[in-house]
Amino acid sequence: xxxxxxxxxxxxxxxxxxxxxxxxxxxxxxxxxxxxxxxxxxxxxxxxxxxxxxxxxxxxxxxxxxxxxxxxxxxxxxxxxxxxxxx
Amino acid sequence: xxxxxxxxxxxxxxxxxxxxxxxxxxxxxxxxxxxxxxxxxxxxxxxxxxxxxxxxxxxxxxxxxxxxxxxxxxxxxxxxxxxxxxxxxxxxxxxxxxxxxxxxxxxxxxxxxxxxxxxxxxxxxxxxxxxxxxxxxxxxxxxxxxxxxxxxxxxxxxxxxxxxxxxxxxxxxxxxxxxxxxxxxxxxxxxxxxxxxxxxxxxxxxxxxxxxxxxxxxxxx
Numbered sequence: 001x002x003x004x005x006x007x008x009x010x011x012x013x014x015x016x017x018x019x020x021x022x023x024x025x026x027x028x029x030x031x032x033x034x035x036x037x038x039x040x041x042x043x044x045x046x047x048x049x050x051x052x053x054x055x056x057x058x059x060x061x062x063x064x065x066x067x068x069x070x071x072x073x074x075x076x077x078x079x080x081x082x083x084x085x086x087x
Numbered sequence: 088x089x090x091x092x093x094x095x096x097x098x099x100x101x102x103x104x105x106x107x108x109x110x111x112x113x114x115x116x117x118x119x120x121x122x123x124x125x126x127x128x129x130x131x132x133x134x135x136x137x138x139x140x141x142x143x144x145x146x147x148x149x150x151x152x153x154x155x156x157x158x159x160x161x162x163x164x165x166x167x168x169x170x171x172x173x174x175x176x177x178x179x180x181x182x183x184x185x186x187x188x189x190x191x192x193x194x195x196x197x198x199x200x201x202x203x204x205x206x207x208x209x210x211x212x213x214x215x216x217x218x219x220x221x222x223x224x225x226x227x228x229x230x231x232x233x234x235x236x237x238x239x240x241x242x243x244x245x246x247x248x249x250x251x252x253x254x255x256x257x258x259x260x261x262x263x264x265x266x267x268x269x270x271x272x273x274x275x276x277x278x279x280x281x282x283x284x285x286x287x288x289x290x291x292x293x294x295x296x297x298x299x300x301x302x303x304x305x306x307x308x
Contacts, residue, residue, distance in 0.1 A: 011191075015236065016261065018196035067153075070146055070182065072189040073236060 002083040003048045003056045009069045009076050010041035044068055047083070056080045090307050093120040093130035095160065095176075097140035097151050102173065102284060106136045109284040113300045115307070122154040132169040132213075132307030133160060135176030137229070137282060147175055147190065147232050148182035157183055169213035169306040170276045171299075174230055177268075177278030186271055186278045187245070188237030190230075194261025198231040202293065204256035205267045205281055209249045212270040213306035214277050217298040224295035226281035228259065233280040235262040235269070245269055252277055275306070 011017050019040040027035050050056035057080050064076045092115045096103045107117035118130055122140075127133070141150035151157070157179075164170045164185050172180040180186045193199060202225045207218045218224075237245070242263060245251050252268035260280075268279035283296030 015191060016194060016234075018192050018194060022196055067149065068145070070149070070189050072181075072187075072238075073191050 001050060001052065001056075003050060003053065004081045004083050005046050005048050005056070005060050006079040007044045007060065007064060007068055007076055008041055008078075009044065009064075009074050010039060012073055012075050015073045048080075053080055053082060089114065089116050090132070090304060091116045091118050091128075091130045092132040092134060092304065092307055093118050093127055095120050095122065095133060095135045095156055097122040097138070097154060097179075099139040099142050100136055100175070101138035102136040102282065103138075105282075105284040106134050106173070109287040109296060109300050110134070110304070112287055113297060113304050115300070115304045120156060122151070122156045125155050125159055127156075127159050127163060132303055133163060133171070134303070135160070135170070135172040135179055136284070137174030137176060140175055140179060143175075143232075146178075146182070148179035151179045152183040161185065164271070164276045167273060167275050169303055171214055171303055172276075172278040173282060173284065174228075174233070174280055177280055178232065180276060180278045185276050186269060187241045188235055188269070190232050190280070191234045191236050192232050193230070193234050193259075199233070199259050200227070200229045201259075202226065202286075203228050203259055203267075203281060205253040206256060208251045208254055209270075211249055212252050212274040212277050214268075214279070214299045214302045215252060216305055217302040223256065224253075224281075225286065225293045226283055226295055227285045228281050229285075230260070230280055233262070234260045235266045235280070237263065248272065250274070253279060253281070 024038040110117040258265040283299040286293040286296035
């Protein structure tokens, strides 16, 4: 089966995010006064062949642990979706 | 007998020749080791120099840690041989799990390139045996991701085991406890953000980096 994978890598809540803070500081100058808690992360998309969605999820978790994220400073969230034949 | 010290080169490393020159100045024989070599040969110490290994893609050091040479580097470190990671080399050592913690973007989100004062916090590691605790060095820093961070348990462990090697006098990047350099548990692997190789000649404004390379050479003997 083919799966479409989205991995989002974000800095842990306790880790300062200077990019997010800079964006947040810039927003009031554009008239956006009501935005807070801006955080900047990465989105990584790829395709994966696996027997089923459980195996797909396990593989993606392994890829995250070994390469995509540094668990000292980053958290990941994973979305795995089967690709329909009509896609 | 002259001691050979390896300098690991990844695609994107850019401080390897400065490190070689610094090693020569203290009497070592530098030997460049390419990232896909698996044999370190007769080297008795190792330096992982600064730069942008593999373009710093994904995270600094994230791709470099899977280079073929890193298996040999990890074994070399586990055998107790001296290993010094400078700047990007420090980032690679944390990614490879040889040093704890991580280096995140500088507080203030600026790339910083200037000399900084650092004080020596311990003599008990492979790069400070020729220095006194409390002595001050002026060393250039040159980084965007040099803000050392770790969880509280790791910091407590570093402090308790006397593994903080250097601290900034005027913390330039937000590093926890002003940390500029740390050592592993057995004190033979050290990572530092400042560039001692750029402070080895009066022409460059300071020779404060020389005792670091002298200490490393001593440990390599």
